Amino acid sequence: MIKIGIIGCGFIGTQICSAVDSGAVPAEIFGIFDFSEAKADDVLKLLKTGNPQKCAPEEMIESCDLIVECASQDAVLKYALPAAENGVDLMVLSVGAFQNPDFYQKVRDAAAASGSKIYIPSGAIAGTDGLKSAAMANISSVSVTTRKPVSGLSGSPYLIENNIDLSELKEPKLIFEGTAAEAVVGFPKNVNVCATISLCGIGFDKTVVRIIADPTISENMHELEVYGDFGHMKMAIENKPSPKNPKTSYLAALSAVSTLKKITDPMQIGV
Ligand SMILES: NC(=O)C1=CN([C@@H]2O[C@H](COP(=O)(O)OP(=O)(O)OC[C@H]3O[C@@H](n4cnc5c(N)ncnc54)[C@H](O)[C@@H]3O)[C@@H](O)[C@H]2O)C=CC1
Numbered sequence: 579m580i581k582i583g584i585i586g587c588g589f590i591g592t593q594i595c596s597a598v599d600s601g602a603v604p605a606e607i608f609g610i611f612d613f614s615e616a617k618a619d620d621v622l623k624l625l626k627t628g629n630p631q632k633c634a635p636e637e638m639i640e641s642c643d644l645i646v647e648c649a650s651q652d653a654v655l656k657y658a659l660p661a662a663e664n665g666v667d668l669m670v671l672s673v674g675a676f677q678n679p680d681f682y683q684k685v686r687d688a689a690a691a692s693g694s695k696i697y698i699p700s701g702a703i704a705g706t707d708g709l710k711s712a713a714m715a716n717i718s719s720v721s722v723t724t725r726k727p728v729s730g731l732s733g734s735p736y737l738i739e740n741n742i743d744l745s746e747l748k749e750p751k752l753i754f755e756g757t758a759a760e761a762v763v764g765f766p767k768n769v770n771v772c773a774t775i776s777l778c779g780i781g782f783d784k785t786v787v788r789i790i791a792d793p794t795i796s797e798n799m800h801e802l803e804v805y806g807d808f809g810h811m812k813m814a815i816e817n818k819p820s821p822k823n824p825k826t827s828y829l830a831a832l833s834a835v836s837t838l839k840k841i842t843d844p845m846q847i848g849v
């Protein structure tokens with residue numbers, strides 16, 4: 579069984595640990611890490627199988643087969659390269675960190691040299707299968723429109739830097755329109771899906787992102803629209819947010835668990 583290290587014991591980390599602990603994924607949690615000791619302790623208390631420990635990422639990199647980052651873009655910037663250089667597989671949820679092309683290339687090159695794999699789950703969006711296939715020919719445009727309740731957007735650097743106060747909002751409002759590269763910096767906890775779409779399609783600088791704050795909804799919604807030689811694709815998803823973290827959709831955690839199942843399964847279905 580593969581030995582997994584988890585960096586980040588919030589909503590997604592907890593869901594992954596529970597899935598492994600229940601036997602739904604044939605793997606073993608070797609270690610967990612969170613800079614909040616309390617969060618790591620809460621996850622340790624949940625686990626009933628194996629011998630999971632709190633341990634530093636450096637120790638995971640020495641001892642695990644796969645490290646799952648479900649913490650923050652900062653954590654990706656800190657641990658992705660050492661993991662890839664050490665030949666350890668890595669799953670990344672805070673995909674926005676890859677908008678820096680030099681960093682992305684360094685991690686890719688290190689993984690290629692060491693033979694490790696970097697897994698990026700489809701996360702809180704659908705349609706990555708069709709987009710990846712479409713990208714085998716010419717794609718003329720990709721856009722993502724994300725619509726979230728105000729509580730899911732609060733505290734984003736873009737809102738703070740531009741003095742945008744959404745607390746009195748009564749109707750949906752377009753609060754951002756720009757490239758995916760700009761969106762993942764301004765909203766690092768909200769539009770990692772746009773980073774994933776950029777990597778599957780035409781890149782961070784050509785993917786157009788719109789973010790709408792909507793006080794009338796309770797779901798996190800994403801619409802993907804792609805035009806290319808293949809034709810025209812439209813995808814819309816209405817995600818239930820996690821009860822623990824309104825920024826994150828439940829589907830994001832399910833997609834991480836599903837990716838783990840795919841890694842450990844002899845049958846590989848879908849692109
Ligand atoms: N790829 C996708 O489609 C999606 C990605 N995400 C991203 O996945 C990540 C995890 O999401 P959630 O579990 O909902 O977040 P969360 O906020 O519930 O949990 C994150 C945990 O990581 C810890 N953490 C943050 N930075 C850390 C660091 N440098 N070192 C150690 N611990 C650190 C925090 O203390 C917290 O306990 C976030 O970056 C989120 O933006 C979320 C939803 C969709």
Ligand SMILES: O=C([O-])CC(=O)C(=O)O
Nearest residue numbers: 702768769770771826827
């Ligand atoms: O969970 C979602 O709906 C999207 C999200 O937070 C992200 O992509 O970072």
